[in-house]
Amino acid sequence: MRMVFRWFGEGNDTVPLKHIRQIPGVEGIVWALHDIPAGEEWPMDRIVEVERQAKEYGLHLDVVESVNVHEDIKLGLPTRDVYIANYIRTIEKLAQVGVKVICYNFMPVFDWARTDLFHQAEDGSTALFFEKSKIHGIDPFELVRTINENSTLTMPGWEPERLAHLALLFEAYKTITEEDLWDNLAYFLQAVIPAAEKNGIQMAIHPDDPPWSIFGLPRIVTSQDNLRRLLGLYDSPANAITLCTGSLGANPSNDLIAIIQEFHNRIPFTHIRNVRVYENGDFIETSHRTQDGTVDVSGVVKAYHDNGFTGYCRPDHGRHIWEEVCRPGYGLYDRALGIMYLWGLWDAYCKASIEAEKESVAS
Ligand code: DNO
Numbered sequence: 239m240r241m242v243f244r245w246f247g248e249g250n251d252t253v254p255l256k257h258i259r260q261i262p263g264v265e266g267i268v269w270a271l272h273d274i275p276a277g278e279e280w281p282m283d284r285i286v287e288v289e290r291q292a293k294e295y296g297l298h299l300d301v302v303e304s305v306n307v308h309e310d311i312k313l314g315l316p317t318r319d320v321y322i323a324n325y326i327r328t329i330e331k332l333a334q335v336g337v338k339v340i341c342y343n344f345m346p347v348f349d350w351a352r353t354d355l356f357h358q359a360e361d362g363s364t365a366l367f368f369e370k371s372k373i374h375g376i377d378p379f380e381l382v383r384t385i386n387e388n389s390t391l392t393m394p395g396w397e398p399e400r401l402a403h404l405a406l407l408f409e410a411y412k413t414i415t416e417e418d419l420w421d422n423l424a425y426f427l428q429a430v431i432p433a434a435e436k437n438g439i440q441m442a443i444h445p446d447d448p449p450w451s452i453f454g455l456p457r458i459v460t461s462q463d464n465l466r467r468l469l470g471l472y473d474s475p476a477n478a479i480t481l482c483t484g485s486l487g488a489n490p491s492n493d494l495i496a497i498i499q500e501f502h503n504r505i506p507f508t509h510i511r512n513v514r515v516y517e518n519g520d521f522i523e524t525s526h527r528t529q530d531g532t533v534d535v536s537g538v539v540k541a542y543h544d545n546g547f548t549g550y551c552r553p554d555h556g557r558h559i560w561e562e563v564c565r566p567g568y569g570l571y572d573r574a575l576g577i578m579y580l581w582g583l584w585d586a587y588c589k590a591s592i593e594a595e596k597e598s599v600a601s
Pocket of ligand 1: 342
C-alpha cells in the first residue's frame with residue numbers, strides 16, 4: 239500500500255507541502271490543476287510547475303484527482319469529440335511527468351453532495367453531513383451557493399461557473415436516462431482507454447457520492463453490480479476503479495469487503511474513510527476509526543492486505559478538529575490521524591502474516 243495525500247495546490251490549500259512530508263509514510267501528493275475548466279487541455283508549463291513544487295519536498299505526483307469530464311461527454315453531445323481529444327492530450331502530457339493513475343468521475347452536473355459542511359458532532363468537532371430529507375426540498379442553486387459561500391477556497395466539483403450553467407444543464411439532462419449515461423461512458427472509455435494504455439496510465443473512476451440519484455439526475459457508479467458493468471465496458475487494466483469506501487459506504491447494502499475481493503486487481507487507487515449512516519439514511523463523516531462509523535475500516539484494510547494490494551491509498555475527508563481552519567473535509571489533523579490508523583492496521587496485518595508464516599515453517 240502506497241500512502242498519498244490530497245493537495246489542492248499553492249494558494250489553494252491550507253496544508254503546505256512541508257507539513258504533508260512530515261506525515262509518516264506519505265510518499266506523494268494527489269493533485270490537479272483545479273482552475274482549469276473541465277474539457278480544456280492542461281498546459282504543460284503548469285504541470286511541470288506542480289512537479290517542481292512536489293519534488294522540492296521529495297513527493298511524487300503519480301496520482302491525479304481529477305481530470306474532470308466535460309458535461310457534453312456525459313450528455314453525449316456531438317461536441318464531445320473536441321473535449322475527448324483535449325482529454326487525451328492531457329493524458330499524454332501527464333504521462334510525461336510520470337503520472338500513473340488518473341481519477342475521474344461520471345456524475346452529471348454535481349460531484350459529491352452534502353447538505354451541511356460543518357455539522358456539529360457531540361465532541362465539538364464538525365464534519366460533512368448529508369440529510370436525506372433535506373436534499374429533496376433543497377433548490378440545487380441554493381446548494382451550490384451555500385457550498386461556495388462556506389469556503390474561501392475553490393471547491394472542486396462546485397466551481398462557481400457551474401451556477402451560471404445550472405439551469406441549462408438541468409434542462410439538457412431531462413431526457414438522459416441511466417442507460418444513456420452508460421452509453422456515453424462507454425463511448426468515452428472507447429476513446430480514452432487506448433490512449434491511457436499507450437501512456438502507462440490507469441483511468442480510475444470514482445464512485446458517485448452519495449451513491450444514488452440526486453435532484454432527479456441519473457447516477458450509475460453506485461454498486462458492486464454497476465462496477466462490474468463498468469469494468470466490462472472495456473476490458474483492460476487501464477479501465478479501473480478508485481475505490482472510495484466513504485462514497486459507496488453511504489449505502490450500507492454495498493458490501494465493501496466483497497467489492498475489494500472481486501475487483502482488487504482493478505483498484506489502483508483507494509480512498510479510505512468512515513461514515514456513520516443513520517437509520518433514516520442520513521450520514522455524517524466520522525474519524526477513520528472502525529468503531530466510530532458504519533464502514534468496517536479494519537476489514538477493508540485487511541481485505542486489501544490479504545489480496546496483496548500495492549496500489550495508492552489516501553485518507554479521505556476528515557472532521558474539522560482542534561479548531562483547524564481548513565477546506566471542508568480536507569484539514570491536516572484528522573486526515574493525518576486517519577493515516578496513522580490505516581498504517582497501524584496495515585502494519586499489524588503484515589506482522590501477523592509474517593508471524594503466521596514463520597510458525598508454519600517451524601511446524
Ligand atoms: C470529494 C472527492 C470527490 C472526488 C471526485 C473524483 O472530496 O472525493 O470530489 O475527487 O469525485 O473525480
